[in-house]
Amino acid sequence: MKITLDLLRILDAIDRQGSFSAAAVALHRVPSALSHAVAKLESELAVQLFIRSGRKATLSAAGQTLLEDGRHLLRAAAELERRVQRIATGWEAELRIVVDAIIPVERIYPLLERFYAAGHGTQIRLTYEVLGGTWDALATDRADLVIGAPGDMPARSGLASRLLCPDTKFVFAVAAGHPLATWPGTIPSSELARHRAVVIADTSQELDARSIGIIEGQDALRVPDIRAKASAQVAGLGIGHLPHWLAAPELAAGRLIEKQIASPRPAMPLHLAWRSRQIGRALAWFLEELAKKAEIEALTGGL
Missing domain, CATH: 3.40.190.290 (D-Maltodextrin-Binding Protein; domain 2)
Incomplete structure (x- = not known):
């Protein structure tokens, strides 16, 4: 393969630093190694990537195109490395949280703010479901955690729950x-x-x-x-x-x-529910926070 991540890092460093020598210092390598790598790539692609003027190196049009798209690959590779590291330490790459429509979503934001401030790195996906859709999202692996699942939990293995609010007004x-x-x-x-x-x-x-x-x-x-x-x-x-x-x-x-009606709506308890087979550290963090009385009141007060 002609273009590698290492070569893209070299091109990126030269462009940012403005010269081969400055890029070599930034990458902790010798300038001759960078010059050789770039010359080899230019030969294999049959294009000129840099326009050299003394010690200064400026990307050609072809070089700019290559590096512009190449930086997307560098960012993707860096994110992949972070995800693998998070998984290795027990933090999920992504936590899918479903909120029942009866709970105002803005009440979740302070909780998310504290989670992000801690710098755990897990990506959060927040969605709404309605009524049985909350339980369905867990049962069909569309969610890891549900806040406000109404009524009784379905008879499905791998799910756990605890009461969040005994009744809603x-x-x-x-x-x-x-x-x-x-x-x-x-x-x-x-x-x-x-x-x-x-x-x-x-x-x-x-x-x-x-x-x-x-x-x-x-x-x-x-x-x-x-x-x-x-x-x-x-x-x-x-x-x-x-x-x-x-x-x-x-x-x-x-x-x-x-208005008053002859058959008022029956009590509707709300639950916190989650997939219990594999509890990562991000899910455990939310379960711990949502066990606190003040946090429960902030979510369900006035419901």
Whole structure:
């Protein structure tokens, strides 16, 4: 192979330092070794890579093209070395964290900030899932850690969980201009069934999808996330339950009206869940932090 990583490092050093002699000092090598390596490469490629003027060396157009793309390879090789080193020390190359849509993602940011500040180097991939989709992400190896998995854990091996929040507070709300806004007293299920519900689609891919807040035969508008659900209800497109933290500002502004219904939404516990077969140091770090009372309160307070 004519072009090697070592040759790319030599070209990079010469370009940055401006001369063969300065690059040799930076690379702890003798100038003649660099001159020989570059001359050999120029001969094999049949191109001139540097324009020499006295002690100064400037890349030719061909040399600039080679080094521009070559630097991508140098960066990729350096990152690969770091990943291998991290894996050897027990730190995962990547940790995939799923957050259930009921938890505001910005509540995770202080935790991530502390993790990054510690300089562990593990890459974090943060995504949302809905309802059974959180458990499904673990079961199908799309996630390593789930924050806020709702309901019961499915019967799958290799998964572990612990309670994060015993209950979440939901508000049944309708738009101020919705026909149900003026309904006197408790609204029976038979009346709710006559009106469209706004629901978030379960994101399960293999496990059975879960549905909450829909009465049999009721029309439904399915939206992609919890904030879209809230805005759809404010727009009067349908009715449904919203987490208290999201409904409160709309209720205070008068854009939503809280109503009592005959069959309130049952309690929904939230869990911390993870893949337990191979726990790397990054996953262990998050599990330890998320066992702290203050951290749990910061995540689930007001839910």
